[in-house]
Amino acid sequence: MRFFSDNAAPVHPAIFTAMADANVLDTAYDGDRWSKQLDARFSELFETEVRALWVPSGTAANCLALAALCPPHGSIVCHRESHIQNDECGAPEFYTHGAKLFLADGEGAKLTPETIGAVLDATRYDVHQTQPHAISITNATEYGRVYSPAEVAAIGDLAKARKLALHMDGARFANAVASLGCSPADVTWRAGVTALSFGFIKNGGMNAEALIFFDTALADATLYRRKRAGMLLCKGRFLAAQLLAMTEGDLWLDLARNANAGAALLAQAAGDRLVHPVEANEVFIRVSAAEAASLRALGFDFYDWGPGEARLVISWNQDPADIRPLADAIAAL
Amino acid sequence: MRFFSDNAAPVHPAIFTAMADANVLDTAYDGDRWSKQLDARFSELFETEVRALWVPSGTAANCLALAALCPPHGSIVCHRESHIQNDECGAPEFYTHGAKLFLADGEGAKLTPETIGAVLDATRYDVHQTQPHAISITNATEYGRVYSPAEVAAIGDLAKARKLALHMDGARFANAVASLGCSPADVTWRAGVTALSFGFIKNGGMNAEALIFFDTALADATLYRRKRAGMLLCKGRFLAAQLLAMTEGDLWLDLARNANAGAALLAQAAGDRLVHPVEANEVFIRVSAAEAASLRALGFDFYDWGPGEARLVISWNQDPADIRPLADAIAAL
Amino acid sequence: MRFFSDNAAPVHPAIFTAMADANVLDTAYDGDRWSKQLDARFSELFETEVRALWVPSGTAANCLALAALCPPHGSIVCHRESHIQNDECGAPEFYTHGAKLFLADGEGAKLTPETIGAVLDATRYDVHQTQPHAISITNATEYGRVYSPAEVAAIGDLAKARKLALHMDGARFANAVASLGCSPADVTWRAGVTALSFGFIKNGGMNAEALIFFDTALADATLYRRKRAGMLLCKGRFLAAQLLAMTEGDLWLDLARNANAGAALLAQAAGDRLVHPVEANEVFIRVSAAEAASLRALGFDFYDWGPGEARLVISWNQDPADIRPLADAIAAL
Amino acid sequence: MRFFSDNAAPVHPAIFTAMADANVLDTAYDGDRWSKQLDARFSELFETEVRALWVPSGTAANCLALAALCPPHGSIVCHRESHIQNDECGAPEFYTHGAKLFLADGEGAKLTPETIGAVLDATRYDVHQTQPHAISITNATEYGRVYSPAEVAAIGDLAKARKLALHMDGARFANAVASLGCSPADVTWRAGVTALSFGFIKNGGMNAEALIFFDTALADATLYRRKRAGMLLCKGRFLAAQLLAMTEGDLWLDLARNANAGAALLAQAAGDRLVHPVEANEVFIRVSAAEAASLRALGFDFYDWGPGEARLVISWNQDPADIRPLADAIAAL
Known part of the structure; x- marks a missing residue:
């Protein structure tokens, strides 16, 4: 019996069914009828208007989000044990064209307003240092810890006060929401989250994650970045179909x-x-x-x-x- | 009846079968038993030792290849109607960190030693211009034209004489080989090709292309670039299984x-x-x-x-x- | 007698005098009293509020301007014989993180609304192509031709209609203005120019050009980019002093x-x-x-x-x- | 009396004299008679064959060196209080196209084989992390501490054993050598240093540093990177003349x-x-x-x-x- 990782697990049968249903001729890229449903489906799920893009990996979701939130000459505050720092081979630096990750502490790989604030306060606000533009938190964290809506909101308030965007790496977002028993909205946009990497692959999906923009204005430029990264797959309907199957019912x-x-x-x-x-x-x-x-x-x-x-x-x-x-x-x- | 594009067509049933077979717990990323078969499978197909990496899109295959062949301060000669120039939203520039595409002419979107030579001869070999490091040709071309082994070899000879690498965008490589009736080897490494984007998606695949390095030394660094681009999917076995299914028999x-x-x-x-x-x-x-x-x-x-x-x-x-x-x-x- | 290039000529004595005068202890980088005068000096010269930054080379001026005007996934229309295309070894691609140059034609290396329009019209406005964000013209051109205020304004009108920024490479701006006998304002911001590389080095300066932003909001991020490029020299007062000496009187x-x-x-x-x-x-x-x-x-x-x-x-x-x-x-x- | 920083100090009279002497027509860029002397001059100073390039800032010297030593998907071990980490606004990330800085500790901003080793040992040698390609040390350090030849050699030995390049940020190299009383060779190539940023600006220069490659093969590609960064100034003879004046005698x-x-x-x-x-x-x-x-x-x-x-x-x-x-x-x- 293997307890290595949820990212090596099989794919849920509903995913296969959905992909089989999508195996008809349709428009390429994201012009198909499945892809076109994503905005509405996730807007309903999040009880607000969102823009939702499929991407084939969690790293793609994270890094497209970070590139939308931080310029090359900026920096992103994250936990020193976060996936974006330790497990993506510099993908954030690749996608942002060299933004820096500023590493903060926190028990269980959870950031707090205090640990984020310590990093922000140690930054010199002059042109000799990259300036923080975003915070990235992971929910659930690398250690399986979960941020409550109140904890996210405390960070969201800090982000707002400091004019920073707030990204959530939700590779295990489903596990966090299941644990919290709250609405997905409560732990995201209502708490100040700007963009979410909504993971499905570790949760029975095959190769589709949803990149959710609560600040919908950020989505348009990301469409170009997705294409430019080679992430706009020809037969995107198979990714969209996965996301729709996963969010069908509960x-x-x-x-x-x-x-x-x-x-x-x-x-x-x-x-x-x-x-x-x-x-x-x-x-x-x-x-x-x-x-x-x-x-x-x-x-x-x-x-x-x-x-x-x-x-x-x-x-x-x-x-x-x-x-x-x-x-x-x-x-x- | 739609004749829009082969990239919108359905997926072949064998692909689904292969993916269903791969739907068991295995090692994540490319550590699984399917991914581990690719080098051998494609070495057999090409009658020489190659390194073969799965990637989820043709753009990824092309641009990881180009990044392996050309430094940021270099340039790549390609046809002015090529996919890498016109249809990838600057992905070559993204992956190569800003290398330039030098545009050459040729009937039917085919380059010739003459049209490539004209571009090379118009380049000043000083530090004020990016220096050509690679040629990229497409077989079959955007206009459905096919390079014969002799035509590729003529370009391969030029590439060798000028110390340039030679990339082949084979989004429709299968159609070219089917048309030529030659061995895949004849129109690639035997003709001087360094790296090949071997397309399957337009030919009944779902979302897996093979990036083939005939110069095997180029593969190792590309493993990092693939990860860094967010292209190393968690459940890579589903991509490897597609490639194996496609190259099983003919x-x-x-x-x-x-x-x-x-x-x-x-x-x-x-x-x-x-x-x-x-x-x-x-x-x-x-x-x-x-x-x-x-x-x-x-x-x-x-x-x-x-x-x-x-x-x-x-x-x-x-x-x-x-x-x-x-x-x-x-x-x- | 050498007629090779004005960029190899000696430096005017006033430059040496100005640098000798600046050879006192002052604040490093651009905090000194000379650097602090630049905004006012160039605002006066251009009869409007501008932001003016010294940079040590024309390539730096051009490429910091382009990076301010065009995102990595965008493109810039320029003449196929322009300096940014042919003589900067891909510096525009480096500074913009891989934006594409779209090459247009025109007699004497001069663009016209027609030749620019032809390029714009040939662009597909979808995510598969980089989208034009800026036009770059050179005044005087590589062939010593001069755009009149009316000619620039025609391009400026097109830029405005198409929501494109307009950059002017003014490595020989002084020669253009001297030739036209107009106000510097007439051939720049009054004609729709967003940013100007105002050259002094070919005109008797040593190593200081002025990057002028008529859209002053673009300057702030450029301060970071200038630093990040290693272009914020420690003893910037020697560059500022050159610009002040050159614009002292006529x-x-x-x-x-x-x-x-x-x-x-x-x-x-x-x-x-x-x-x-x-x-x-x-x-x-x-x-x-x-x-x-x-x-x-x-x-x-x-x-x-x-x-x-x-x-x-x-x-x-x-x-x-x-x-x-x-x-x-x-x-x- | 100001004790703020040596980088705000005036310029030595010999620099002005040298620049006045160089104020004649000569070849542009680095084709002039002063620039052509640099390799020989610094080879003599270092008692071995080196390649020496002028650059207008210490950040340019550091980051061109790092880009020569580390690919975009690599990482560089440096002190957490180093200038490249804290004072260059992400210039290393810009020039290397997103390599990561791995931060190590050490008293007085000095690294040791032990503190470097701790970072190297904490790295996973798989594709999920950027792999270390270089170590960068600063001599004298941000805290005015000096590495002895033996201390550099200990790090050089580690670098060699781990197949890492070794860069020295010598913004205050002169102060270090003056303090040690050793040959410049002893504390650089003889101790395993691959590339040196040899600073003159803080030591009475105006705007010229020397980038020294002890591994001479690295210089050629750097010539392109220097141009591409806008760092190949037109009138380079004024920078070369500064370096020659500074290294004339002692x-x-x-x-x-x-x-x-x-x-x-x-x-x-x-x-x-x-x-x-x-x-x-x-x-x-x-x-x-x-x-x-x-x-x-x-x-x-x-x-x-x-x-x-x-x-x-x-x-x-x-x-x-x-x-x-x-x-x-x-x-x-």
């Missing part, structure tokens, strides 16, 4: 709830071993090398997360029944 | 042969109306506005290609029986 | 008038040999190889400008008495 | 020795107030706000360097007699 939420529930099961078993509170679908536990080996000997795979820690990620398709054996094994360590 | 060639045959049917009917010799799956005909309207009235859709011309593209899935009515209608004009 | 105009007068002398002698009307300080003449050799044998140096043509450039410091022998030699050919 | 060393001696004078007076050992021409002292105010009341100007600290920089032209009053005032605090 599929995206149901899948995330299932993954979160699995993580909760492990969290309960792990008890004092937990490194971070479990709020989404990731579980970080303290295990000795011997303990990790014993779990692996039982057939469980996972990442070593630095010395003495392991990361367990639950995917959309893992049943509680499948997870129970790992929970028992952890409890028995 | 599927890619069979599909291209069918499309080419359809075009030949139209060509025969068009006679003197042909703007360009029909060598692949595109047919350009002279029609008056009234004639174009009459064809449309019969239910045929296509692009107007400048005043007095129409472009008809045959897709992998169009039967001769479906094409015959258009052929008859053209003949009857 | 020095800049007097020097340009002298150079233009020298060119007029040659033009008169050249008669039918002239390739272009002589309107500034450059003279292009038809000469056979033997004739060119005979001129060189007399001690005159100049550029061969393609087969059968020679370029003669008069510098600020060349006396009519010095030029007369060349005029006589040409007349005697 | 002028550059004499000026640096004088500045260092002034700093030593202050260091002696400051005693326990010193924040860093004084090894070059910068003195950082602990002073209360009241003490700082009292010094300013006596006519001494300087930077507040964070709360409770002041930075005093001695310039090439400050006599011991002029510095003595400040030394006395500090001693009397």
